Amino acid sequence: MYATSTEPYGADPFTLAYLETTPDNGKRHEIIDGVLFVSPAPGRDHQRALLRLAQTLEIVRPDGPEVLPGPYEYRPTDERSLQPDLLVLSPDDANPAYTDNPLLVVEIISPSTRLIDLHLKRNVYLEAGLTSYWIFEPEALVLTVLELENEQYAERTFTGDEVFEATLPFPVQVVPAELTRSRLA
Template identity: 50%
Template sequence: MPPGTPRTLEPGRFTLADLDSLPDGLRHELIGGQLLVTPPPLRSHQRAAGQLMLVLHKNCPSELEVFPGPLEFRPAAGHVLLPDLLVCRREDVGLRSIDRLVLAVEILSPTTRTVDHVLKRALYADAGVASYWLFDPEAEELTVLELVGSAYVERAVVKGNEIFEASLPFVVPVVPSALVRPVNGG
């Protein structure tokens, strides 16, 4: 088949090579051969991701690194996830992807809510990601999950002006309402 020729694959048959050949513009993730395609994020999503990135970066210890998404996390063969934010050890940063995380953050949207709450939660737990945060910008609510054994337990759910003092992956205060306000306060 000539390069650039579109081809149709049966669900469950997508590979990393197929993923790499897709055009830019949409968000593509691969989970067990299933291709997940979602639209670009909304303004509230991007604002929350940016604000949380600033908070995490400001408090991040030197042995760790904070990255905005999309950056590939490959927890296992056949899986490529794109967390909205991630924290990893500096030594785990590859050229194109990261194989180990200490924190994955997903900013919820109507198109990703179920995937983030159910599917990604299970995949991050299976990969041993110590902490998983879900932030709902519309509700100004942060849910913090921490890995205990092989499953996540809910450590905290904070809303609005409540302060969450994280200890994993490092000490950092997070105020949900501050994550949805513009940086310049306008």
């Protein structure tokens, strides 16, 4: 992931208004506290995991919540714009442009996003009070589940063929090894 200066064209820090004027170049643009982060398009394992996870969630999704593969904008504050890889939106989330209160955010680690997803975004999501945050590492077949408890994230890790029995945002079983297979059994 590439971070640019906090000052576009030598002026003030980047704002959400800047994103509205940025042409779509196929890259992900995120702003956290005035800093613009631009990352390249993800690779095959990343996209395969995104598709499999979205399918897994969509199959068992109850009426109401919406499973939305990203990038789709999440604005936890007026100074922060993130584009998670996958979101589950609340049934009362009616804004068509972005969400400010998702039920679940998933980040799929790419080499260029590793540090941002594991550290910076984790802290941003915690500060925003995001109830459920999952991180999937395709190369290691590791799913890290972070759920808010007493204003901190309780962390659980699942690897390979281990089954994660999720209750948030709704009951679903996720097996990390199945997320990168080229075909489902």
